[in-house]
Amino acid sequence: MTEIVTRTLESTGATVAYDLRHGADAGAGRVAGRPPALFLIGSPMDAAGFGTLASYFTDRTVITYDPRGAGRSLRTDGAAETLPEEHAEDLRRVIEAAGTGPVDVFASSGGAVNGLALVARRPELVRTLVAHEPPTAQVLPDREAALAVCEDIHTTYLRDGMGPAMAKFLATAMRTGPFQENWRDEPVPNPADFGLPSEDDGSRGDPLLGQNMRGCTSYRPDFPALRAAGTRIVVVAGEESEGQFPARAAARVADGLGIGLTLFPSHHGGFLGGEYGQHGDPEAFARALRDVLDGG
Template sequence: MTSMTGTVTRTLESVGATIAYDVRPAQGAGEGTGDRPALLLIGSPMDATGFTTLASHFPDRTVITYDPRGVGRSVRTDGVAENVPGEHAEDLRRVVEAVGAGPVDVFASSGGAVNGLALVAAHPELVRTLVAHEPPTAQVLPDREAALEVCADIHATYLRSGTGPAMAKFFVVVSRRGPFPTDWRDEPTPDPAAFGLPTEDDGTRGDPLLGQNMRGCTSYEPDFDALRAARTRLVVAAGKESEGQFPARAAAAVAERLGTDLVLFPGDHGGFLGGEYGQQGEPEAFAQTLREVLDQD
């Protein structure tokens, strides 16, 4: 693996936000992008630091990462409390155009996968291949109404009671296997202390997951007509260890709607992580699978 030495960090002005992004040139490419398309790695609300390990496995590619609006170094300037995938897609468009690297290959994880689908629907000419890994869009699930209610309840709990109670509910939701029942409100309320979370409300309400992106991401319905019409190669993926969980179920439903096979990657929802945020996935195997998928052009 190589380090991120040589990475250049820049900022650009988008509508309502200043976006920070990083460009790591391919080895031997100088300021160019090398012989292969640049590789854009995106998450949401995860920022660029979450892709440090995965990026290191692609020294032959120019790798682009960024912090989504309202996260890390990318500051919202419009005072709006919530984000929607269309805004993120326009930010991504500006990043790709600023680098001058399009069409790019994109690996998009979690909320980033939702934003990647929005990007391709709006600007397919900028993306050669999109690998959408576990996009948590509840709109495609057979239990969509209950799933949307559960996500809205997490957001409402955060506004009402703060991070601990809301994050405890989030942990329960993401670990659940199988559909959400219609009587989900009758289930016991999880105790934040059981997850090592704070029980006292610190009064802050700027959390990018619970506050800014929870409702906009999970309630987004992909434009399947635009996606099917796009020349972009679409690969929908899920972790081998994620079967039955909300994002993996959504990935399978998106793949079915697109008429493609679901591609299984090593590990779970964070299979590409190599110790970032204290989480250890299977980054080497994950990167090898991603390389094989991207090379099937």
């Protein structure tokens, strides 16, 4: 049996919810010889996305959390957008509040961007960071077009609502190869083709399309700080993700750190075991993650 303890903390502009999973083989607190706690982070994906992956690490205390503006973590400042530096501050507070000492971090997608921001600021809190497909357009050779595409998704959301904007986002996520300068000449994706509504319901609180799209993709990693950090950083992409935006960005981040890119099984959601109706190869993914963490 795994004991799950849920707590909240106050951060600047948000109340942040986080969970501690003490597996049957892990116990609680700091014990000599026990593996460090493992912090699983996404953005804007919340803790609900890590249930399957966490189940493979019952020998550790596993920490999950909901990023500000997503799931149970409510914004209190009324801000419409969030920057990776703000997420990094929330991560710092969670790690310190958890009381487990320095942690290992598996960070996926926007969470990987936020994990890089955390290590650049507070490397002593993180023993190993596994950064899985961080979608920062700033590192790409086609960054101007990529940033413009991301800006257009955000603008479409504010103008037309979730369906049209999410259709553009999904088309972008599925795309392989660089973004072209004439990207505006490409056909506009139809929301119905993705099973999405075309009607605007008037809401504008989506954590992906509204709050994090621009801040995440425009983040430029602080490579000098990351290279100087004592944290071991492993940058990862899925074996099935070759040529896609987040995987291309991962390769460039690895280059900026002067390290090789590590391949994990499956795709961008390779650790998912049915969460959000998506399936990767979670058992193989967890085995690859454990191999990396044990090698630190």
